[in-house]
Amino acid sequence: MKVGILALQGAFAVHEEMLQSLGANTVQVRTPQDLNAVDALVMPGGESTTMSHLLSTSQLFDPIAERIEDAMPVFGTCAGMILLAKSIADGRPDQRSYGAIDIDIQRNAYGRQVESFETDLDVDGLQTPFHAMFIRAPQVIRVGLDVEVLSTHEDKVVLARQGSVMVASFHPELTSDNRIHSLFLQEV
């Protein structure tokens, strides 16, 4: 069982460390060949416009879409969540997303970096609060009926799951708490 981390840009290295701390066998994914070797995929935070661009230039967009169609477990954080959403309210016209989870997203919804923050979240299935970092975070502005909401903050969905797809608007990889990654690995 191999867990891939999309390594085109962004916080992929810290995701990899966290997955390894849970005993996962990991590989960084930059090409279609890398993708063929993995059974699950983490799409990290970073700049969603950059990643969308690099997914196309690296010939990875369509192969990933096919794997998601085949129910490969995926976990997207922040920019990764934007890429997995059904629609992006204020994306660039050429920005693509997978529509893998029935949510609509607004990018940078909390404002610029001075509005980035940390806070404690109650998460379904976790006994104690999870300390979360929101960095120029997106907001979920619509949630479909089939989406399971795992955590909210100020009435916004911040952690959700639908089938084999899990998304977070915050960055569980930026703390030393690996419980959210552990939730994802339980699906794998």
Next chain:
Amino acid sequence: MTKNAARTTGSMQVKRGLAEMLKGGVIMDVVNSEQAKIAEDAGAVAVMALERVPADIRRDGGVARMSDPEMIMAIQACCTIPVMAKARIGHFVEAQILQSLGVDFIDESEVLTPADETHHIDKMAFDTPFVCGATNLGEALRRISEGAALIRSKGEAGTGNVVEAVRHLRNIFGDIRKITQADSAELFDWAKKLGAPLPLVQEIAETGLLQVPLFCAGGIATPADAALAMQLGAQSVFVGSGIFKSDDPSPRAKAIVEATTHFMDADILAKVSRNLGAPMTGIGMDQINERYAERGW
């Protein structure tokens, strides 16, 4: 569900968090909205808004200052990626203004004319994260102790010559490697030699890592330059004059973005390096009369 906890903004973790998000990316110098759009279209992770790219500052001479807020705001309005801007070394009022504009990262930059020849800005006093240049590990650790959330090698801005960036990256990573081999008594001497706080030196001895991300800046002009910086250990690249002083900025910008992602893959590097037109002409180090890298203390 219980009531949610309050938000904490401006913490060190939140500042370093944005630096993490910029890893594996290219930050491009832009002087107007048109260039900012070209940069975003090419896949830049952020833009640095400034009135003149370093090559022009070098040509014009005189005092280089923070850019006009109007120009920074125009760039903020036209793109969705983070916008950085430069304040002079020690000029904390320029930094206050940049924070008030909502700039995502402040670069306390040696490319501008220093405002203080002894002190850097107390970066802990700000909610906006700072990036600072360094030529060696001691300089990097002094900036980190002042609150920098990101370090970039200084290189020699505006030259299109990567030699100084390479020197600075090798200095920093070389010393980190040596410190991990030092015994506990030797760390005191390292702290003294570097002019750096002992606890930060001890931390590096233990982890083998700088406390914040390290990016490369100063002289990158080609996709191969970007990949060189990445293979040497930089985690992202700043490209200043190298894009918009070249013959054909858009394809060069795209190629440098791809090269930064696929920095270990020579086949991809060969592919993206083709047909980019002429890079910026560049200058040899013996032809410049002022080294910006020497600014900063």
